[in-house]
Amino acid sequence: MARARRPRAPPVLQAMTNAPTPIGELPVLVLGPLRGRAAGEWERGPAGKWTPAQIVEHLALGLTLSAETFLARKNxxxxxxxxxxxxxxxxxxxxxxxxxFPPGRKAPERTTPPPHIDRAAAEAHFLAGVEAWDQVDRTLLPERRSNLFVKHPRMGDLTVEEWMRFHVIHARHHARQIRERIGL
Known part of the structure; x- marks a missing residue:
């Protein structure tokens, strides 16, 4: 007789579990397509849309702000x-x-990049944001896994691991835009 299987959650709900996310993959994901590209390619985008440099800075701002908030709350x-x-x-x-990410939504003001940002500044800020999250991971996990929250502007209170998942999903979303902008 076959053993009865436990019912599984639908795939969409399985994807919402708190599995650890590879925050360390962000530099390759986001900056990889831009490696070896001229500064002009970083600073050129469609009318009314962000340039690749602005996208990188937007991601950097989100990484940095959320990491700083968690670290400030560690005690x-x-x-x-x-x-x-x-x-x-x-x-x-x-x-x-x-x-x-539903189209047409504006980024929160605190994560909106300036109208002009150069490659070096955006790249350095992004890498610093990834490093800040490495520090959050080392400092707060596993001890503060379920009892420390920072409010996300759209999703409400998120844990450290939920924020890490968000940053990976968000970076994948914007990495697609970067690849489109540079013709990949």
Whole structure:
């Protein structure tokens, strides 16, 4: 007689689990397509859209701000997650479940890059943001895995690991845009 299988969650819900994410892959994912490219290619984009340098800076700002907030809270008393609003639940499903960012949404002001940024500044800032997350990982995990939160502007309170997952999904989204901008 065949053994009964335990029911599994649908794939979209499986994707929303808290599996560790490879934050260390971000430099290759984001900067890899830009290696060896002229500065002009970093600073050229379609009208009304960000350039590759601005995309890299946008990612850097998000990495840096979230890492700094977690590190500033490392000695904070244990926290509990606030209840998610319906909009936060939907955003979480889109981003963590479908890995999709609805078009037309503007980036939060604190992560909007300046109108002009050069390659060297964007690249250095991005690498510093990745390093900051390496420090968050070393400093806060596993001890603060489930009792330290930072609010995401669309998804509400997220843990360290959820933020790491977000940064990887977000970087993949923007890496596609970078490849399109440079013709890959």
């Amino acid at each position: 904070h008393a244990p926290m509990t997650r606030r209840a998610r609003t319906p909009a936060e639940k939907i955003a979480r499903l889109f981003i963590f479940g479908f890995r999709w």
